[in-house]
Amino acid sequence: xxxxxxxxxxxxxxxxxxxxxxxxxxxxxxxxxxxxxxxxxxxxxxxxxxxxxxxxxxxxxxxxxxxxxxxxxxxxxxxxxxxxxxxxxxxxxxxxxxxxxxxxxxxxxxxxxxxxxxxxxxxxxxxxxxxxxxxxxxxxxxxxxxxxxxxxxxxxxxxxxxxxxxxxxxxxxxxxxxxxxxxxxxxxxxxxxxxxxxxxxxxxxxxxxxxxxxxxxxxxxxxxxxxxxxxxxxxxxxxxxxxxxxxxxxxxxxxxxxxxxxxxxxxxxxxxxxxxxxxxxxxxxxxxxx
Amino acid sequence: xxxxxxxxxxxxxxxxxxxxxxxxxxxxxxxxxxxxxxxxxxxxxxxxxxxxxxxxxxxxxxxxxxxxxxxxxxxxxxxxxxxxxxxxxxxxxxxxxxxxxxxxxxxxxxxxxxxxxxxxxxxxxxxxxxxxxxxxxxxxxxxxxxxxxxxxxxxxxxxxxxxxxxxxxxxxxxxxxxxxxxxxxxxxxxxxxxxxxxxxxxxxxxxxxxxxxxxxxxxxxxxxxxxxxxxxxxxxxxxxxxxxxxxxxxxxxxxxxxxxxxxxxxxxxxxxxxxxxxxxxxxxxxxxxxxxxxxxxxxxxxxxxxxxxxxxxxxx
Numbered sequence: 001x002x003x004x005x006x007x008x009x010x011x012x013x014x015x016x017x018x019x020x021x022x023x024x025x026x027x028x029x030x031x032x033x034x035x036x037x038x039x040x041x042x043x044x045x046x047x048x049x050x051x052x053x054x055x056x057x058x059x060x061x062x063x064x065x066x067x068x069x070x071x072x073x074x075x076x077x078x079x080x081x082x083x084x085x086x087x088x089x090x091x092x093x094x095x096x097x098x099x100x101x102x103x104x105x106x107x108x109x110x111x112x113x114x115x116x117x118x119x120x121x122x123x124x125x126x127x128x129x130x131x132x133x134x135x136x137x138x139x140x141x142x143x144x145x146x147x148x149x150x151x152x153x154x155x156x157x158x159x160x161x162x163x164x165x166x167x168x169x170x171x172x173x174x175x176x177x178x179x180x181x182x183x184x185x186x187x188x189x190x191x192x193x194x195x196x197x198x199x200x201x202x203x204x205x206x207x208x209x210x211x212x213x214x215x216x217x218x219x220x221x222x223x224x225x226x227x228x229x230x231x232x233x234x235x236x237x238x239x240x241x242x243x244x245x246x247x248x249x250x251x252x253x254x255x256x257x258x259x260x261x262x263x264x265x266x267x268x269x270x271x272x273x274x275x276x277x278x279x280x281x282x283x284x285x286x287x288x289x290x
Numbered sequence: 291x292x293x294x295x296x297x298x299x300x301x302x303x304x305x306x307x308x309x310x311x312x313x314x315x316x317x318x319x320x321x322x323x324x325x326x327x328x329x330x331x332x333x334x335x336x337x338x339x340x341x342x343x344x345x346x347x348x349x350x351x352x353x354x355x356x357x358x359x360x361x362x363x364x365x366x367x368x369x370x371x372x373x374x375x376x377x378x379x380x381x382x383x384x385x386x387x388x389x390x391x392x393x394x395x396x397x398x399x400x401x402x403x404x405x406x407x408x409x410x411x412x413x414x415x416x417x418x419x420x421x422x423x424x425x426x427x428x429x430x431x432x433x434x435x436x437x438x439x440x441x442x443x444x445x446x447x448x449x450x451x452x453x454x455x456x457x458x459x460x461x462x463x464x465x466x467x468x469x470x471x472x473x474x475x476x477x478x479x480x481x482x483x484x485x486x487x488x489x490x491x492x493x494x495x496x497x498x499x500x501x502x503x504x505x506x507x508x509x510x511x512x513x514x515x516x517x518x519x520x521x522x523x524x525x526x527x528x529x530x531x532x533x534x535x536x537x538x539x540x541x542x543x544x545x546x547x548x549x550x551x552x553x554x555x556x557x558x559x560x561x562x563x564x565x566x567x568x569x570x571x572x573x574x575x576x577x578x579x580x581x582x583x584x585x586x587x588x589x590x591x592x593x594x595x596x597x598x599x600x601x602x603x604x605x606x
Contacts, residue, residue: 070517104605107406108405108406108603109401109402109405109406109603109605110603110604110605111601111602111603111604126408126409126410127408129406129407129408129409130408132406134402134406136399136402138399138402139399140399140400140401140402140403141400141403142302142394142395142400144302144305153298156294156297156298157291157294157407157408157409158408
């Protein structure tokens with residue numbers, strides 16, 4: 001995982017003004033016309049917070065008092081949430097905590113029972129769907145379709161779809177675009193879907209369990225794809241309960257428990273600051289009592 | 291966006307729909323040849339009677355030929371019956387194909403794709419309805435038209451024989467007199483008959499449109515209401531809705547016809563064409579009302595489905 005981070009960050013790496021060691025791009029508090037000289041990991045967390053205070057990004061997701069019930073089951077229990085642009089956010093929680101429900105509401109697949117959910121200041125609808133790239137936890141293309149037909153489909157409906165990028169990624173992964181989806185393995189179908197979703201220049205990526213059910217090598221590839229392909233101005237929300245696999249790529253984390261957001265914080269340099277990994281903290285927060 | 295949705299819907303239905311229609315067309319062509327063969331066997335049997343009477347063929351040959359002709363006629367009739375049944379089934383199969391496409395595309399996993407597209411629900415629904423109507427209509431035309439066309443050689447042969455017979459007797463043949471002969475009375479109002487036929491076609495068209503609109507509503511309702519076995523729930527709503535419709539239709543049509551035709555029973559002397567024209571008027575009124583009711587039903591079910599898709603969208 002560290003290798004992935006290194007590779008991804010290399011293109012953007014420069015020396016930190018404070019201590020002259022390598023640092024990451026995402027926490028740089030850039031002023032106008034300032035050269036992109038970046039802080040190191042040790043300075044990153046503080047500067048990340050400072051950046052938030054001085055130059056907060058555009059609000060991409062705004063959720064207020066969001067409730068969703070499935071009959072007697074309350075899936076979301078008054079969620080309030082604001083996410084700004086240019087962040088990779090981990091939506092973390094155990095099974096049945098409300099992660100998928102929140103993502104589905106944001107992608108327009110569920111109607112909330114009560115409350116307000118906006119994307120880029122707009123009510124969920126066809127306008128927001130044009131800027132949201134959603135990866136569900138299940139295959140959503142007809143198995144009779146060829147890979148190239150899937151590309152045509154995305155190209156037809158999404159103005160922000162970068163077909164060249166998608167085709168390049170298919171070639172990199174040696175996926176034959178003339179093949180029908182039903183002839184591909186489950187893992188390859190998931191990769192095709194991820195490629196399509198990440199080839200959009202969207203403002204918000206909603207990735208529901210993108211690494212669940214795949215082998216560790218595929219997990220690395222998926223995370224690498226997410227980091228390398230996503231639009232830098234966009235926000236990426238990754239829903240998962242496999243914290244250790246993704247905590248190094250996150251800018252922010254959200255802990256969701258029984259339909260409530262119990263924690264929302266900065267994930268950059270979390271271990272250095274708190275003396276424990278996010279995964280350890282997650283296990284503590286969501287520990288089951290015998 | 292409607293155009294793009296429609297294009298993709300057509301493509302997905304075409305995979306199964308087109309081979310089905312091609313097979314149905316092939317069956318129609320086979321039916322035409324079968325019908326020609328049936329006409330030929332009838333001619334042959336007539337000739338055999340002549341030949342056996344004038345001694346052209348001996349009795350043994352006549353018996354063998356008669357058995358062969360009888361067998362050929364049986365086989366031909368069998369294929370004609372099967373063909374008619376299969377052609378009728380083509381329409382039903384097409385309706386089911388469109389329903390399954392609708393269900394899979396919007397209520398199962400594919401719905402995750404469809405409902406995250408930057409399109410309005412009304413565009414998705416309109417595309418599905420127009421697509422289903424086109425395919426159902428094509429199947430309807432092939433099924434109904436095919437059933438008529440494959441029996442055409444027999445009708446043409448009968449008509450040709452009648453014309454020849456009339457000409458031999460020195461009589462002029464015109465179409466209207468043949469129609470009047472069919473009904474057994476003269477003095478039928480041709481405008482009334484034409485109006486009735488036009489209304490009958492309009493009702494058929496409305497049914498072809500109303501069927502997918504109604505079924506899309508019930509299937510979607512099943513998808514919204516049921517947590518599990520959504521297809522089963524949708525099928526249940528479809529059957530329930532159809533039963534309610536059938537009962538209402540039976541009651542309304544029965545009372546309308548009974549009330550409308552009641553005066554006929556009080557006429558002491560049947561005035562022939564007048565009664566028939568009166569019956570045509572009543573049937574035309576019923577057909578016109580059916581068109582109005584069906585158009586209203588199409589609008590109501592379309593709006594209800596669109597409302598469900600907008601306000602009650604809940605994919606599992």
